[in-house]
Amino acid sequence: MAKLNEGRCNKQRCMDAGNLAPHVAEFTRQLSQLGHTGLTVSGYDAAARHLGQWLRLARVAVADIDDAVIDRFARHRCRCPGIRREKGVSEKYVRRVRRFVEFLGERGIVRRTAKVAAPAFDRRVVEFQDWLRQHRGITELTIGRHGRMVMRLLPALGGSRRSWTAQLIRDVILAETKRASLAYVKTMTMALRGYLRFLGARGLCRAGLEHAVPTIPQWRLSALPSYISVAEVERLIATCDLTTPAGARDRAVLLLLARLGLRAGDVVALRLDTIDWQQATITVRGKGRRETRLPLPQDAGDAVLAYLKEGRPCAARDEVFLMANAPFRPLRGSTVSNIVCRALDRGGIAAPTKGANLLRHSAATAMLRGGATLDMVSTVLRHRSLDMTAHYAKIDVLMLQQVAQPWPGDA
Known part of the structure; x- marks a missing residue:
């Protein structure tokens, strides 16, 4: 029945x-x-x-x-x-x-389905992650990734850390190059070096083993930076529908990316108290927990203010940018990249890449072409090394062709 x-x-x-x-x-x-x-x-x-x-x-x-x-x-x-x-x-x-x-x-009215527990980390790996958290100034995302990568290597390395040798470490890394991309293994070697340095400082393995981790060959900054022209940047920003809360938010995000060269994580980390409206500055907390105060351009400031007044949901959160639909959570880095991607599609702009870094590269390119020095660009982009900023010096291909020397032996 x-x-x-x-x-x-x-x-x-x-x-x-x-x-x-x-x-x-x-x-x-x-x-x-x-x-x-x-x-x-x-x-x-x-x-x-x-x-x-x-x-x-x-x-x-x-x-x-x-x-x-x-x-x-x-x-x-x-x-x-x-x-x-x-x-x-x-x-x-x-x-x-x-x-x-x-x-x-x-509310305890029905039985909650037990979630599959994540694999437990080795005790020393957990201590390593705590050490990274306290002394290295890296994000939780990176700390979690380093922990997972070390855990992946432990079965091949063996449980007795005091018996690890330089040859064993090299063999394990070389074996990983056959199973994963070089970029992934390069990050893995970074995690392993940190772990070995941590163990060595506490006498849990032979000292200096981090020097045995092989270097993965990778030619940094070999490609040209991906960017779009100033006109295309303005067209991209103009695609936002200011009659909707999401459109007001997206325009503010795009202007911050394009004018200040912020990273997606910088936009996500912005708080209401990081904007000084009296001084027209914005405090950005970037990599390594370094705080930098940057000037807030007029159009970007106006866009953020318009979003806060008209588009931002009434939620008890201190993050500047929130999701447009309930529940009103803070944006994620992937959401910021999706904002750029959708704007590119709306504007019909063919770009070499479609993430948030495209506008960061475009901002650096525009500053250099406008007469800014590498030091000035480095300050705005908050690069630790001027070599990273010099990457953008390759954008003027025609000028580079004029100064390039002929290859020895050419007729």
Whole structure:
């Protein structure tokens, strides 16, 4: 009988949530508080009440809800509003139901599905990561990556660190070059050198073993920097729709990238208190936790101010830029790159790359062509070494052809 009823949610009765009604009301209140629109909240409300009705007809207790029960719900066919009988429940509808079930799990009403635990790191690797965190000034993303790379090498190196030799270390790295790209292995050698230096300082392995890590050949700065022209940059910025909050945000982000040569991470890390409106400056916390105060150009400042006044969601967060849709989380680096990519597509601009660094390279290129010195560009881009800035000196190919010397032996 349960199986018959399970597929017979009729249009008049399917939206009665039964015992789940109070939880559905609390769920929708939470969604509203997070800033979701009324239309979105009503969609989640309908999905949650639909689940409650189906549970009664299928004679499934609320406490027994698990992935298998949700799969049964997804396969059932009914006449509920918004459900196409010939296709059943849509994937979007099921995602809403799963979010409601997660809400119930957070309140202990249903059993929460145990998440697969991440593989545990070796104790010494965890200590190494703490050392990086305290003394090296690198980001959590880099600390996590170094830890994973060292863990990948440990099985080949063996458990006894005091028995590691220079030959063993070289053999392990050379074996990795056959399984991964040279760029990946180069980063891996950086992590391993740091780990060996950490162990050696504590007497846990032979001192100086970090010098045994082979150097992976890679010609730095050999290619020309990727950039677009000043006119294309302005066209890209002009594609933003200022009538929408997302458009106001995107224009402010693009202007900061294009005028100051910020990295995606710099934009993500901006806080409300890092902008000094009186002095028209912005404090950027870049690599190595170094803070630099940069002048805020007029158009970029106006764009950020317009976003803060008209486009930024009312959320209790101190990050400058937030997602346009609820829940209002801070932007991620990939989101900043996607803003650039979408603007390039809207403007029909053919670019060699489509990430946030494209505008950083374009800013450096424009400054050099405008007469700025390498020292000035290095200051704005916050390079530690002038050699990195000299990379942009190769952009004027015609001028380089004029000063290039003939190859010895040419007729």
